[in-house]
Amino acid sequence: MANLKTKLPQLEQKAIQAMMNPHFIFNVINAIQHFINTGDKIAANKYLTDFAKLIRMSNRFSGRSMVLIEEEIAYLLLYLSFEKLRFGENLSYEIIVDPNIDISETRIHVMMIQPFIENAIWHGILPLNAKGHLKLQIQRESDTLLKIIIEDDGVGIPESFINKNYLEPFQEAQKPCIAIQRLQLLAQSSGQKLYFHYKHLHPKRANKGTIAEFLLPVGVA
Numbered sequence: 001m002a003n004l005k006t007k008l009p010q011l012e013q014k015a016i017q018a019m020m021n022p023h024f025i026f027n028v029i030n031a032i033q034h035f036i037n038t039g040d041k042i043a044a045n046k047y048l049t050d051f052a053k054l055i056r057m058s059n060r061f062s063g064r065s066m067v068l069i070e071e072e073i074a075y076l077l078l079y080l081s082f083e084k085l086r087f088g089e090n091l092s093y094e095i096i097v098d099p100n101i102d103i104s105e106t107r108i109h110v111m112m113i114q115p116f117i118e119n120a121i122w123h124g125i126l127p128l129n130a131k132g133h134l135k136l137q138i139q140r141e142s143d144t145l146l147k148i149i150i151e152d153d154g155v156g157i158p159e160s161f162i163n164k165n166y167l168e169p170f171q172e173a174q175k176p177c178i179a180i181q182r183l184q185l186l187a188q189s190s191g192q193k194l195y196f197h198y199k200h201l202h203p204k205r206a207n208k209g210t211i212a213e214f215l216l217p218v219g220v221a
Helices: 002-019 022-037 041-061 069-090 114-128 178-190
Strands: 066-068 091-097 106-109 132-140 145-152 196-200 210-217
Touching: 022 041, 022 069, 041 069, 066 069, 069 091, 069 106, 069 114, 069 132, 106 210, 114 132, 114 145, 114 178, 114 210, 178 210
Parallel strands: 091 132
Antiparallel strands: 066 106, 132 145, 145 210, 196 210
């Protein structure tokens, strides 16, 4: 258990650092520079202000294990606004929260959702070279668990990834991503039966789309 308490904070910090990676920062700055060069001062000021807000939120999350759902959603909306800036009309998105969840009182582990949203956009929607839609659903599974569902109508994930619970021990050629490692540790530390798996959104279409679904323990503020 002591090892779990050490590893979880380390992975949490890595998750925050991974989001604010140099490639993402470069894209944002490049987009703001475009608005400046084209004389669109309103857009340049808006996105510069939002980017400063995103950095402040990242710094505020640093060192925290859990955040309120309303904080996480605010962060995700800012992040998605910058992805929308990059993709333009080829990206639309929505976030749907179960009305039975009090987002101002319920806490979740920091930065657990964003990596899977980023994955859906860059590996699902981007290869389409056409319009794609992302939907995040946060549902109440029980008093202590949330169900997170991330759907994209992109190219779809390879069949070999389907119908596996990535939180169960099995041999993989590569080490799981940071987000999966964190879920594995949360399953151990919470003593709750968690899962993470992929499904196809449209199994019979050429672009099958992807559903990433997992359970997440919650806390109360």
